[in-house]
Amino acid sequence: MNDMELDVWLYGDLARFAGGTSGGGYANLTVTLPAGSTLEGLLDSLGMATGERGFTFINGNLSAMPGIQADLDRELKHKDRVAFFHLKSMWPAQYRQGASLTEEIDEALHKDPEQGLRHSWTAKSHVNREQISRDEQLRYRRTLMLPEIGESGQEALKAASVLIIGAGGLGSVSSLYLAAAGVGRIGIVDPDSVELSNLQRQIAHSTEAIGTLKVHSARERIAGLNPHVLVDTFNMSFNPDNSYDISSDYDILADGTDNLKTRYLINDICVRAGKPYVYGAVYRFEGQVGVFDALKGPCYRCLFPKPPQEDDHISDMAEEEGMFSVVPGIIGTIQASEVIKLILGIGNSLSGRMLLCDVLGMTFQEVLLSKNPDCLSCKAGQ
Numbered sequence: 001m002n003d004m005e006l007d008v009w010l011y012g013d014l015a016r017f018a019g020g021t022s023g024g025g026y027a028n029l030t031v032t033l034p035a036g037s038t039l040e041g042l043l044d045s046l047g048m049a050t051g052e053r054g055f056t057f058i059n060g061n062l063s064a065m066p067g068i069q070a071d072l073d074r075e076l077k078h079k080d081r082v083a084f085f086h087l088k089s090m091w092p093a094q095y096r097q098g099a100s101l102t103e104e105i106d107e108a109l110h111k112d113p114e115q116g117l118r119h120s121w122t123a124k125s126h127v128n129r130e131q132i133s134r135d136e137q138l139r140y141r142r143t144l145m146l147p148e149i150g151e152s153g154q155e156a157l158k159a160a161s162v163l164i165i166g167a168g169g170l171g172s173v174s175s176l177y178l179a180a181a182g183v184g185r186i187g188i189v190d191p192d193s194v195e196l197s198n199l200q201r202q203i204a205h206s207t208e209a210i211g212t213l214k215v216h217s218a219r220e221r222i223a224g225l226n227p228h229v230l231v232d233t234f235n236m237s238f239n240p241d242n243s244y245d246i247s248s249d250y251d252i253l254a255d256g257t258d259n260l261k262t263r264y265l266i267n268d269i270c271v272r273a274g275k276p277y278v279y280g281a282v283y284r285f286e287g288q289v290g291v292f293d294a295l296k297g298p299c300y301r302c303l304f305p306k307p308p309q310e311d312d313h314i315s316d317m318a319e320e321e322g323m324f325s326v327v328p329g330i331i332g333t334i335q336a337s338e339v340i341k342l343i344l345g346i347g348n349s350l351s352g353r354m355l356l357c358d359v360l361g362m363t364f365q366e367v368l369l370s371k372n373p374d375c376l377s378c379k380a381g382q
């Protein structure tokens, strides 16, 4: 019998089952088991009692909850991603009777322990499996009616993970549409807090959220929109030291940043990891959007080989130049659309093309792009 490898995530105090190698808020390990092993077999191998009260997600789908033992017989497959969340660390308000969902969300948000790189959270756990599937059938009904997507497409969305770098204008819109569409796991990276002057275009944040972390504000908004989505928050800037760790767990990276250095970093990480980079940029009344997938076409560096130097006087967008508020909305929506198409493998992506949008004149132009044979990033990624 062949062996299979499982990608196992232990969150909160369950990280102790990783043999004391917890890196803070979670532990991630590869477990090798005989093919055909069940969830119960995995629990045994980890030394985790089946009575351990927690949640199990397999490939992003809720699989077992306290009191539902049937799922323990579930057969696991090679390369499955299995995540365990403990109730106590996961959601402190879980057992409070009579608390409204909003209160529970508030409490969970504010008690989130600020340790480790990643903080994962979902509101999904308050309903049982049958309710979840009924809710999802209705929630995604209009998507399920599309023959190009259907049930298998919806499952693919649920199994997918997308990292959004920046919870500003672009990230606000792309994260909300991806959450609404049912992308199962969304990571959000942003170091900033919400300011009053953001709200003109950063629609994931509310007036009440001023002064709070953008990643928390966006997470709360996503939870209100679709509690089935697992949200990872990274309250930090995306930089050369953390970018590989942060992004390694996601299928696709979406650009919601406001600076050029970060774009080069996202690009280089994506080229190296063979992941698509869904690019978006906004400037006054204009926007650009494209897909850089170095496996299929050009990367960002194929177009712009080197970051501009300080004396090139290229400014970092809205801060200095002003911004027509709907431009990030239009570009962010197109980014979300491209991400969803990539996940589903439908239509023609913007790989090898860049769409330029001028809202004042309301024109769209398409620029065809090709791979640069001398591109440093593509060469290094081969």
Ligand SMILES: [Zn+2]
Binding pocket: 294, 298, 299, 300, 301, 302, 303, 372, 375, 376, 377, 378, 379
């Ligand atoms: Zn390139």
